[in-house]
Amino acid sequence: MFDDVFHRMDGDKEPMEEKNYIICNKDSIMGVAATNHRGNVDNYERLLHEAQQPLYDGCTDFTVLTVVVELLHCKVDSQWTNKCFDRMLEIKRRMCPKPNYLPESYNACKKMLRGLGLGYENIHACINDCVLFYKEHEKKDKCPFCNEPRYKHSERKQRKKVPQKVLRYLPLKDRLQRLFMSRHTASAMRWHKDKRIEEEGVMRHPADSIAWKEFDKTCAEFAEDPRNVRLGLATDGFNPFGNMSTSYSMCPVILVPYNLLP
Structure with a gap:
């Protein structure tokens, strides 16, 4: 699974940030050259740095990202139109000290979130x-x-x-890649193998369960690489039969990475 996400070929054991990867398919032995993953990481870090800059010079309470997320939350809760949201951004840009870095429009806000892998x-x-x-x-x-x-x-x-x-x-592949773009979360994704301490009769993590160990036996090749992501699937229904006052139903499907520490 890890190899599928980062396009690593079988037998390739070199660090992912130091190699250009090849995506192979049945139609071509040579495959197609893929973009170096290091470039994706650099782009993500650049976008994250821009999003985390202060709202304006000297501002210590808000970053551009926190303001955008809160305003988009208000837009959804209050059912603002795109035109209303753009107008509100224009007013806030005039209210903030110059220079400020608040996006100019709703589309600019969405573009920023998509660049950070938060789109859908x-x-x-x-x-x-x-x-x-x-x-x-x-x-x-x-x-x-x-x-x-x-x-x-x-x-x-x-x-x-x-x-x-x-x-x-919500595209899964981008989100899995993002888990390995930081050395902190990348280390946490291997915690179940590298740092977990087993104690008989005690279950602190899904890796201590019988089901996890049986899966390791059945899928030994998958279990060999601790970076491979194990996902738990959960779902629920909000107003699933339309019997509440709202006129719509919502059934979220949630994937939870089990690799992470408790």
Whole structure:
């Protein structure tokens, strides 16, 4: 799994930051040259440094990132429109001492978060959960199984069609890579193997469980590299049957990395 995320070939034991990696596939023996992972790390660190700079020179209470996150939280809670959010940013930029580094628009805020790997993808779904309008179904306007329309019907002419159901996907690969971009979290991801102290009859970590040990026996090759990520899947439903006052349902699916220390 670790090799899949960072495109390392079998048998390659060199440190990931000192090597250009090759992605091999069935169609090409030579493979396709991949971007050096060091470049991704440098870009992430640059963006993180920019986001963590003070809101304005001399400000000790707020960074650009904390302000953007709090304002976006308010936007969602209060259901501000994009135009309202842009107007509010304009006013706040005038209120703050010059120079200040508050983004100029809602799109600029989203771009900053996407650069830090905190973005998500909207994927339209069938209202009956038959299919995602993705890949081979991306251009379709009706579900190929139940024939339900992809978009909500409206008597008024709309500039943009509104989908009946949306899956918001947080890309996993970028988030797994980010766990290894800091030496602190990278070390914590190996804690279960490098620093955990086993004590018979005591379970302090999932690695102490019978299920973990049985998995190690069954998938010995995977277990050999402690950096391989073990994920726990959890889900829950908020208003799953639409019986509350809100008109929508939400069913989050959460992945938890078990590698990290307790």
